[in-house]
Amino acid sequence: MMLLSLRDLSVTRRSRKVVQGISLDITPGEFIGLIGPNGAGKTSLLRAALGLLAHEGHSSLAMLPPGRRARMAAFLPQGRQIAWPVTVERLVALGRIPHGAAPGDAAAIDRAITALGLDEMRHRPATQLSGGEQARALIARAMAQETPLLVADEPIAGLDPAAQIAAMRVFAARAAAGGAVIASLHDLGLAARHCSRLILLDRGRIVAEGPPAEVLTPDHIGRVFGISAHFADTAQGPVFQPLDLLPARAP
Numbered sequence: 001m002m003l004l005s006l007r008d009l010s011v012t013r014r015s016r017k018v019v020q021g022i023s024l025d026i027t028p029g030e031f032i033g034l035i036g037p038n039g040a041g042k043t044s045l046l047r048a049a050l051g052l053l054a055h056e057g058h059s060s061l062a063m064l065p066p067g068r069r070a071r072m073a074a075f076l077p078q079g080r081q082i083a084w085p086v087t088v089e090r091l092v093a094l095g096r097i098p099h100g101a102a103p104g105d106a107a108a109i110d111r112a113i114t115a116l117g118l119d120e121m122r123h124r125p126a127t128q129l130s131g132g133e134q135a136r137a138l139i140a141r142a143m144a145q146e147t148p149l150l151v152a153d154e155p156i157a158g159l160d161p162a163a164q165i166a167a168m169r170v171f172a173a174r175a176a177a178g179g180a181v182i183a184s185l186h187d188l189g190l191a192a193r194h195c196s197r198l199i200l201l202d203r204g205r206i207v208a209e210g211p212p213a214e215v216l217t218p219d220h221i222g223r224v225f226g227i228s229a230h231f232a233d234t235a236q237g238p239v240f241q242p243l244d245l246l247p248a249r250a251p
């Protein structure tokens with residue numbers, strides 16, 4: 001079964017192709033980290049796949065009517081401002097709207113609130129939480145949708161280390177339970193440890209994809225990010241640490 005299938009997907013912005021002919025299949029059980037430098041096209045790719053951005057080529061999700069699409073995929077966008085002074089619990093419950101008033105609603109909301117460590121603040125206005133706490137509440141809202149696919153744009157930016165690891169574990173657990181997650185990430189260390197597959201994007205194209213150890217090679221990291229890094233498979237799992245800028249190469 002395929003949860004998302006992209007064929008030759010392209011996005012043009014200001015007459016420049018910022019996503020260039022991407023083909024990609026996501027199957028149940030995968031936690032995919034979408035990595036690449038600023039401006040590589042990660043957000044554009046995710047939004048086009050969801051049908052939120054004009055594109056050429058084929059996306060299985062973008063083709064679905066809105067109701068079915070909402071039950072198939074939850075989206076956590078990059079801009080994470082909470083505008084309404086609703087409680088955390090109410091905010092998370094809003095994620096259940098595509099399901100109508102389904103019997104499992106309360107349980108799904110509780111599961112998401114607990115998974116993101118929000119039990120103690122569930123009755124506080126979401127607008128009065130810290131930035132990182134608000135980000136966690138929005139992850140909980142996306143998780144509460146319990147869709148087969150979760151599409152998340154930089155979901156762990158601004159979270160403290162414990163909350164980052166907890167969120168990555170929540171995503172990995174969703175994949176292990178038969179769902180799939182695709183998340184754009186800038187923390188390559190966490191991506192290396194928790195994702196089952198990495199997709200390295202550069203100037204709108206896939207430069208490498210596969211298990212983290214195959215993608216985070218010195219050659220790829222040097223060419224795409226212009227940095228050196230240390231990668232090791234340790235008894236505690238894979239460790240990736242960026243080290244330094246590479247000396248500027250002659251044009």
Ligand SMILES: Nc1ncnc2c1ncn2[C@@H]1O[C@H](COP(=O)(O)OP(=O)(O)OP(=O)(O)O)[C@@H](O)[C@H]1O
Pocket residue numbers: 013014018036037038039040041042043044045
């Ligand atoms: N609203 C827009 N109008 C025109 N061009 C845009 C717009 N948004 C993004 N772009 C351009 O599209 C390219 C890809 O941007 P995109 O936001 O997809 O990159 P990204 O990989 O998500 O970057 P980041 O890591 O900084 O979030 C960039 O060159 C950017 O300048």
